[in-house]
Amino acid sequence: MANDNLQIKAISAHPGAVASGASPESSYEVCKLIDTTTCIGCKACEVACLEWNGYEFRETTFDNTYQTMPDTEWNYWNLIRFSEREKDDGTGLEWLMRKDQCMHCADPGCLAACPADGAIVQYENGIVDFNQEHCIGCQYCVTGCPFNIPRLNPSTKTVFKCSLCSDRVGAGLEPACVKSCPTGCLHFGSKEDMKFEAEKRSKQLQANGFPDAGVYDPAGVGGTHVIYVLHDAKNPEKYSGLPKNPTIPIMVTLWKHPLKWLGNIGMIFGIAGVLTHYLRVGPKDVKQEAKR
Amino acid sequence: MSTNTTALTEGSVTASGEIVRYSYKERLCHWTNGVTYFFCLCTGLAFYSPYLYWLSAVGGGPVSARMLHPWIGVFFYLAVVWMHTMWKQQMTSIPEDQQWKDKIKDYVENNDSALPPQGRFNAGQKLFYWVMYYGALSLLITGILMWFPEKWRSLHWLMTIVIPLHAVAALFTIGAFIIHLYMGILMVTGGLSGITTGTVSKEWAQHHHRLWYDKIKQGK
């Protein structure tokens, strides 16, 4: 696999040090920029994703929308979500189309929550990748993810999500969705460059009738390696429920840090306690007692 | 009296003068609980901490451990229910329990003579029982929610609570379990045979469970 070239930054549930990838290259952080203001919802990215990753096409049914299906699936990682609504200022309609997929958080909740050693890795370039051969199917990642992204394959009981085409990126190519995008609403490059482009575009939008335009790169998860330009960055929820301030759920953080340490300490002290008790007091010997 | 321990009834006295502490059914039930709990403990701990991931070997490796854990968990809970049908009455609190609890320090210090006489189960055993009983119930409820997260995907907040709750419930049972194990194997000598072959010595019964012993004698 070409993603063997990528240097590893973090591994889920991994005791000890993280072995870095073999690549001599120093990797920079990559980023996919999705400019929703120029997306036309053509779904080329959906098909490209399916074809590159070798998943089969499936039967769908009409559901009063242009959206292919209600939700992403374990083998359908990339879905354009359509939402039509009257503008808040009453000046007409907006038909919002948002490409939904893994956001590749800098601080990935899935990885934090994952109990399986090596099932989730984060590369130095920011890609968060699932290794199904190590996945145990517990779906803690689903709980850890503030974007509701990971999906279980019910037959293999392993979880899947967008890999940001780590296999292509490792070989120096852009992700398949970006390659297929006809309008150029998708861009791929270094996080720095994409951030610059996105800021530039939102400034332009701000000057042209979209005062609330902005970049979606939520700090709550340490920033993401998939960022959006939104016409209305103040209300990301209207883009089919993009969370406003996504963070790793507080309970997951509590569970993974203080609670876990409390538990560990408790267990160690428990064992140590009973053993010292044995040494100090010893067993209850009925015969001895009777003699006494 | 046959040597077949399956025929022993609780509270009877064997030919050799041993007192039957646990019937076959009780022992079977206990060990069903014990084995299923131990399995869930090991596999659960594997998913609890990366440093205990090796414990998943108990379940045949991480993948099968994760697959078996909920099933065995359900068996564990069923075993708890079974036990409950047998011991529910005997595990309810009696006035002597409070006296015992007041003297817990003496119990811990092996100053047993200071302790009030106890029935078949002392207050500590009862406490352990109820910790495991409610622990199992919590583990079941949280465990089932964790088993099928895709079914309640929209209740994401619930899942974030459920997983730590499962861990907390498990930690409580682990604490209790450590003590149970210690006492059963190391601390209360002479008692282990009660849960294995079923019988204990008269002395042991008299010493640890005077009320129970007296009742047996009266019955005799």
Place this chain on the structure above:
Amino acid sequence: MTNGWIDIKNTDMMLIMGGNPAENHPCGFKWPIEAKRVRNAKMIVVDPRFTRTASVADHFVQIRAGSDIAFLGGIVNYALQNNRINKEYVVNYTNAALIVQEGFKLPDNIDGVFSGYDPVAMTYKNASWNYEEGGDLTPKGAVPIAAVASTLVKPPAAKPAAGAAHAAPAAKPAKMAKPVAKPAAGATPPAIIASLPANTAYDLSLTHPRCVYQLLKQHFSRYTPEMVASITGAKADAFTKAADMYTSVRKDGDTKKVGTIIYSVGWTQHTVGAQIIRTAAIIQLLLGNVGRAGGGVNALRGHSNIQGATDMAGIWDNLPGYLKVPVPADTTLDAYLARITLKSAKPKEWDSFNYWSNTPKFAVSLLKALYGDKATPENEFAFHYLPKADRKYSWVEIWDGMYNGKVKGLMAWGMNGVAIGPNSQKNIDALKKADWLVVCDIYPEETSSFWEMSKEDEQKKIMTSVYRLPGAGFAEKDGTFVNSARWLKWKYAALPTPGDAKLDHEILARIFLKVQELYKKEGGKFPDPILNVSWAYNNRNVPSFTEMAKEINGKALADLKDANTGQEIKTGQQVPGFAWLKDDGSTSCANWLYAGSWTEAGSQAQRRGLDDPGGLGTYPSYAWSWPANRRVLYNRASCNIDGKPWDPDRRQVWWNDGTQRWAGNDVPDIKVDAHPKDHMGPFIMTPEGMGRLFVPLGGMADGPFPEHYEPMESPTDNLFHPKQANNPVVKKYKTDKDKYAVTGSKGGEFDVVCTTYRLTEHYHYWTKNNPANVQLVPEPFIEISEDMANDRGIKGGDKLKVSSARGEYYGKAMVTKRIKSLMINNKKVYPIGIPIHWAYKGIREDKEDKATSLNLRPLNNLSPVAIDPNAYTPEFKGFLVKVEKA
């Protein structure tokens, strides 16, 4: 497109109407996006529904399907009333200043028709649509259009013949002998056709009451915002905002900014289709946007090579290169050439290139390509081998003829006549009457399975023999695609043909050679055109694309020498361009427009150079663009009359005083040494050399100016002239299958305006066979507005039955905010929209029981047989239906 896809990035303002490029041209749509992103260009979308394109637009206006001329006419009026025009351009580059004959009348004066209407024949006698003979009628002392008067230089009177002298190698009358083949018996001599005056009268002050400008102003003054609102259903302020935005490129006398108009079949598929485009052209001429980078009138072609098909005689009355098909009255080649070769008509002080004066060279070279050595001066270059069109043979006429028993067989190649319609059931019934049907396609589609929708006992009565031939898909062929930007781009086969499939032209060649063999054996009434066809290919069964491409480009049949440059080409060499073509039989060329595409330097269409002088995305060495590798047509008009670019930042071509020639980053579209002082018009394909605000004589069948006529089926009276609701020259068809709804205020049960379109997820009727596309949009649906849904108790997903006077269609309801009810003439009208893609052949469709399933009707069961009189395009885009829950 007058311009090209990439060129859209140069624009400041886009009006996208009658097209939905985001949906249907998503790859090309990157350029409108680029214009928005890089130039901050504005995008206005006008459509019957809020489309994918509208979702990224700056301003959207919903109009009623079929009311486009009213909307665009309103913009013309707005531009004229608010002085949002480029006056220098209008006076010098359009026919605004030319005087129209007395006797010409506008429809406002005669019940909604132009002068010359014959209500019985339903045609125009268009003699009054002509210019007045004469000279300069500019009033003495009048203050002419400011910019013009100061710069206009009239050439000395000693150069009256300038036009003739400059016209590229003047057409020498070819030596012609008596015709060999007899003209068809009973053929009448060519009718005397009124011609344009060579020396037209004009008024540069544009004040003469009969000058084109004043007539135009008068005609469109009726298109007020209120009228536009009442006809189209758009809100008056939304219309005005659109008009103001679009014409803002000429605000305060600005001549630098540019606007482009982008359209597609949403305009053409109306009974007034060609006139809608004319209205757009008028806007662009008034604003001075034609010929400029980022401007133009841009038709987005709907299929990957439909432009190529059109260039190569896709329309029945064309020969390759838009030469006219002969008619029986053309008894000799001379008569034919005299009829189709235009003579220049202009103010005598000005010049006109009148490039169509070269028609004889193109026509004779075509005959030489078709018949080779068998085309000789003695037999009028085999002119009489060409079929002479005795009547109309357009698409719907073929089906009408078959339905009436006149057409006995059909070869359907790469199209699906039943699904395409209009009135699919009529087409199905027509095929039942045919003797035979040959279909060459890559899937077993609806046409070759037309009987499947009949019950079993009915099927037994169908006696048509159907032959299915396995053709090749586009990825299995080499050859060129011609895109909307007129680029010929060579492509390479990606896959071999599967199974028994063969390249389409191999199938055609084999059939032809078989037919030829039969003619050879059995003779026939007139075997010569078949026997004498030039078929000089290495492999006669499978001519190579290279050979054909070279044949189309043309070659010298004798040694040729350019008198001016001394350049020579030898016998057998490829011609470098159409300027080399001759009318004496010394060149052959199968399509003059493509001359230059495969020269001695090789295939120009295979070039992939990425140099872009000027940075306007011209890419002159990437592929090849007709004509003459010119990327923007009429680009002379990108300069003012002095030959300087209107916008120095977007320099396309310019007059170079040093070399005394036109130079540029693009190929100049003007005679290369035509000094600006000679005032040669930039619109070299018209006899005037000018852009036509007014189309004289027979240029348009239905009027010299566009006028709003209702679609054949409309929910309202014509607000301009209730007595003349529809296009006066559009006829209804008369078979029992051709039913039309009662319209206007008398209208009845059919009261919903239906429009039809494609989806980006599907490609016509093919992709029902492809799991990827079926997954993206699985089944037929009907888009309706929320208030209509409320009114009729319809919920999203409900099965609906849509019926027209002709047939029925079923699908699920998509209740959407993107379509809204409209107030038309104070009456609430519900519009609906239906994608075209489904019928009865495909992955899902083949699983259903065809005799009973309602889902499988072709959408064009609904559409009427009513066609545009100029382009013969059926009216798919606006007709009446009723909607019920099924």
